[in-house]
Amino acid sequence: MATETLNNNTIPSFDFEKEMTRWNEFSNAINGPELSEGHTPRHAIWKKNKATLWHYPTVEKKYDVPVFIVYSLINRPTILDFAPGTSVIGGLVNSGYDVYLLDWGIAGYEDKDITLGDYVVDYIKKGVGRALRHSGADEVSVVGYCLGGTLAAMYAAIADEPIKNLVCAAVPIDYSVPAMPEKWAEGLKEGAFNIDRFIDVYGLIPPVYIEAMFRSITSPIYYSPYVTLLTRANDKRFVEKWRRMNQWTKGHVPLTGEAFRQISNDLMKENKLVKGEFTIRGNKVDLGKIKSNLLVVISKNDNLIPQGQSLPLMDLVSSEDKTHQLVEAGHASLALTGKLAGILNSWLCDRSNH
Amino acid sequence: MVDQKTFDPYDMFKKFSDQWEKQANDFIKGSSNNPEFVSYSRLTSDTQARYLEFFKKNQEFFANQWNVPTKADLSNVAKLAIQTEEKLDSLEEQLWKLQDSVDSSNKEMESITEVSRDIIKLVKQLKKEQTISKKELEEVKQLKSNLQEVKSELAEIHSLKEEILILKELMGKNIDTKAKQEQNLAVTSK
Numbered sequence: 001m002a003t004e005t006l007n008n009n010t011i012p013s014f015d016f017e018k019e020m021t022r023w024n025e026f027s028n029a030i031n032g033p034e035l036s037e038g039h040t041p042r043h044a045i046w047k048k049n050k051a052t053l054w055h056y057p058t059v060e061k062k063y064d065v066p067v068f069i070v071y072s073l074i075n076r077p078t079i080l081d082f083a084p085g086t087s088v089i090g091g092l093v094n095s096g097y098d099v100y101l102l103d104w105g106i107a108g109y110e111d112k113d114i115t116l117g118d119y120v121v122d123y124i125k126k127g128v129g130r131a132l133r134h135s136g137a138d139e140v141s142v143v144g145y146c147l148g149g150t151l152a153a154m155y156a157a158i159a160d161e162p163i164k165n166l167v168c169a170a171v172p173i174d175y176s177v178p179a180m181p182e183k184w185a186e187g188l189k190e191g192a193f194n195i196d197r198f199i200d201v202y203g204l205i206p207p208v209y210i211e212a213m214f215r216s217i218t219s220p221i222y223y224s225p226y227v228t229l230l231t232r233a234n235d236k237r238f239v240e241k242w243r244r245m246n247q248w249t250k251g252h253v254p255l256t257g258e259a260f261r262q263i264s265n266d267l268m269k270e271n272k273l274v275k276g277e278f279t280i281r282g283n284k285v286d287l288g289k290i291k292s293n294l295l296v297v298i299s300k301n302d303n304l305i306p307q308g309q310s311l312p313l314m315d316l317v318s319s320e321d322k323t324h325q326l327v328e329a330g331h332a333s334l335a336l337t338g339k340l341a342g343i344l345n346s347w348l349c350d351r352s353n354h
Numbered sequence: 355m356v357d358q359k360t361f362d363p364y365d366m367f368k369k370f371s372d373q374w375e376k377q378a379n380d381f382i383k384g385s386s387n388n389p390e391f392v393s394y395s396r397l398t399s400d401t402q403a404r405y406l407e408f409f410k411k412n413q414e415f416f417a418n419q420w421n422v423p424t425k426a427d428l429s430n431v432a433k434l435a436i437q438t439e440e441k442l443d444s445l446e447e448q449l450w451k452l453q454d455s456v457d458s459s460n461k462e463m464e465s466i467t468e469v470s471r472d473i474i475k476l477v478k479q480l481k482k483e484q485t486i487s488k489k490e491l492e493e494v495k496q497l498k499s500n501l502q503e504v505k506s507e508l509a510e511i512h513s514l515k516e517e518i519l520i521l522k523e524l525m526g527k528n529i530d531t532k533a534k535q536e537q538n539l540a541v542t543s544k
Contacts, residue, residue, distance in 0.1 A: 048439065048440075048443060049436050049439065108429070108432060109425055109426075109428075109429045109432075110428075110429035110430075110432035110433050110436065112429075122440075126443070133450070181383055181386065181387035182387060183387045183388050183389055183391070183392055184386075184387070184391075184392060186389075186392075187389065187392035187393075187396075192389075192392045192393060192396055193392070193395065193396055193399065194396055194399060194400055194403070197399075197400065197403045198399055198402075198403055200403075201403045201406045201407055201410070202406070219375070219379050220378075220379055220382045220383070221375050221378045221379050221382065222375070223371065223375060224368075224371055224372050224375045227367060227368045227371040227372070228368060230364060230367075230368075231364040231365060231367070231368045
């Protein structure tokens with residue numbers, strides 16, 4: 001009798017309808033159309049080549065200093081406005097900040113010669129100038145995420161514009177700390193990979209290679225998210241979140257060959273940014289010239305950017321007001337969960353002329 | 355026994371998959387973390403690059419023969435469009451600079467107008483004060499001439515007084531002479 005009860009409680013009965021819904025949802029989530037992106041109201045104030053400078057006006061302005069966000073070059077910035085309630089940009093806008101986002105767009109073959117320096121001078125510098133003009137503000141807070149943080153730091157080092165605050169989240173600065181397997185890193189430094197030839201042939205690094213590169217560093221075999229989706233396919237909220245996440249994860253964009261050449265040769269191989277040898281249009285980028293208030297946000301469980309790559313920025317700058325914050329998150333979940341908005345707001349609120 | 359968790363085959367499948375994925379990834383990373391893998395990947399990427407170069411050259415050659423634009427031609431056209439956009443951007447920025455300088459000149463003009471308004475006010479006030487001063491000066495002149503008249507009258511009075519004094523003296527002398535003459539007459543008559 002006892003065994004019978006145990007079996008009744010532990011072995012599930014087969015619910016045909018539930019299983020049909022599960023597999024339908026699973027199939028729709030994988031094969032369905034792309035979900036709409038961008039939840040926070042915005043309008044474009046400047047377009048240059050493929051890039052767009054978006055303005056997210058605040059509902060109730062509380063701070064005079066607007067926030068200018070620079071995202072990575074290898075993925076779409078939709079992660080910063082992921083879903084209502086967990087949007088980093090939405091969080092900042094609701095807290096009373098005017099937000100500007102520099103969306104790089106999708107580079108084409110004609111952009112293959114664009115270097116990191118070009119991105120800094122022709123896009124970020126001009127974009128900040130336009131944001132300042134548009135907002136009528138005297139100063140700006142620059143926030144960089146991932147590789148966007150590296151670009152933001154480079155820009156802050158050469159900027160003429162008044163940068164009051166600089167925030168670098170999940171930022172790679174010191175490439176002497178490898179994120180990839182040890183022997184690969186050694187091979188890269190010793191020139192065992194012929195990256196230059198690869199770049200010369202392709203011109204523009206296709207997104208599939210970008211994805212493969214990051215997969216090889218983080219997780220070469222990657223199917224557990226699909227199993228998770230199958231397990232929770234009856235949970236509509238989860239399925240929608242999963243679809244958005246999957247859309248973003250698969251949404252790698254092409255990287256210009258020259259930018260990739262600089263990342264692999266100047267940054268990863270020779271670590272020029274930390275040594276003060278990285279140049280933009282002939283001028284050395286000295287991170288010591290950064291005097292604005294600095295916040296470095298580091299994710300504890302980041303497989304892509306280890307803590308050791310971000311932390312040295314603290315010692316390289318001349319800022320008097322500088323701090324770093326370790327967050328219990330991963331590389332993407334820092335933005336996905338909207339945690340970053342809270343961190344930014346609590347740090348920026350005292351430094352943005354309330 | 356009632357709290358016994360229901361067996362969920364998907365949950366078990368997920369746990370198994372996660373474990374397998376982790377082990378497989380660790381195995382791949384471990385087995386590829388060696389110089390041999392690095393040199394093998396260089397070999398494969400070089401081979402791939404060589405074939406791509408070959409295809410690209412052939413493609414360019416045949417496209418040229420058939421008079422068909424290639425990816426490079428299209429990118430050159432796109433670059434021209436980008437350059438035009440950049441020029442428009444720089445023109446817009448120059449217009450902004452011009453607008454800013456016009457705005458600042460307008461502000462300066464406004465401040466100059468305000469200053470000149472103040473100056474006009476001051477000049478008007480000065481004019482008023484000048485007319486008042488003129489009137490006062492005339493009054494002072496009048497006063498001066500009056501005073502001079504008074505002075506001359508006083509001088510006349512002073513000379514009259516002196517004449518009176520002389521007359522007084524003369525009259526005193528006459529009285530004395532008369533008295534002496536009377537005394538002399540009296541003495542002679544005696």
